[in-house]
Amino acid sequence: MNNILTFNELKEIAKKIAIDDDRVEKLYIEQLETQSMSSDVNFFNVLYLVKDLSFDDTSFEFIEHFGDVLTMYENTENENIIEYRIIYENFTQGIFRIVSKKSIEVLEELQEKYICVLNKEEEKKGGVYIERKVHKLTEDEFLVNTCNFFWNILKFGNKLYTKEFLNISEEYRKVLELLDEHLKHYVLSENKYLLELGKENKLVFNYVDTEIFEMYLNCYSKLEFESLWIALFNICGLFRKLSLQIAINLRFDYAKELDRDTVTHLREFIKNATENEELHTEISEVGDGLAIIYKK
Secondary structure, eight states: OOSOOBHHHHHHHHHHHHHHOTTEEEEEEEOOTTOOTTSBOSEEEEEEEESOOOOOGGGGGGGGGGSOEEEEEEEOSOTTEEEEEEEETTOOEEEEEEEETTOHHHHHHHHHHEEEEEEHHHHHTTOOOOSSOOOOOOHHHHHHHHHHHHHHHHHHHHHHHHTOTTSHHHHHHHHHHHHHHHHHHHHHHHTTTOOOOOGGGTTGGGGSOHHHHHHHHTTOOOSSHHHHHHHHHHHHHHHHHHHHHHHHHHTOOOOHHHHHHHHHHHHHHHHHHOOOHHHHHHHHTSOTTTOOOOOO
16 A cells, blocks of 8 residues: 555544554544645654553554555664654655553653544543643633734834834734734634644644635734834734634624724824835735724
8 A cells, every 4th residue: 555645544544443452542643734634644643542561563563554664663762652663665754652651751742742533431431532622712802812912013013113123023923922812713713612723723724724824924024124014914904804703703792993993003103104105005905904994
């Protein structure tokens, strides 16, 4: 079998192996930022959590279920872990780790790198296993997040207006972090909060469309005056787009007046900050992100 597996095919093969082996209690798989369920897999990392390491050489025949092996070797650095690294004939690279529950350092790593695909104990109880409970945004939190965003975007704009470049990267980072948090709740609310987005929400871009992704990329800029002004308004535009959809999904009210008044003020800032008409035109043409769509 030399065809490259999709992530979903990989998951199903690994899951069947875990179900059929009584020694396995949980199955974890690392899912990379760029991987969706239909993505081809050129590298994978599978971890089986077991009661003990009572395995012999024949126990690892399952490795061939994922493809024809070109070469493999065992990493023996930790006595509580059996680890094989494989290169398949289609040059897919795979790591298989059989981990004892006694290996505390690896268990701590699980939350950071892996998603839990199977937990037999939870299934025996008839429950649905969720490795981490996903907090659903409340309307009060939505309002606080919105106010916090515009507080910080205004500080960012003030730094640009007064050309205080010493600390401007910190203000820029803050608004991007707030945007990331909003993007997370946009994705979760679009999927009824039934998704697991991984450590630091690294899987969030698997669930956004091309338009949102391109708008997000336009929020990043070189640390230079005119580029940062454009990034600021791009950030406002994407924040608005995400907010309006979150409000629809969760039946919240969005602070439209705060949005309108803050962005209007920032647009006056840039008129006073520079006489560069090309920059004014570029900002006005950014699109929906800059449109003052709410009127008193």
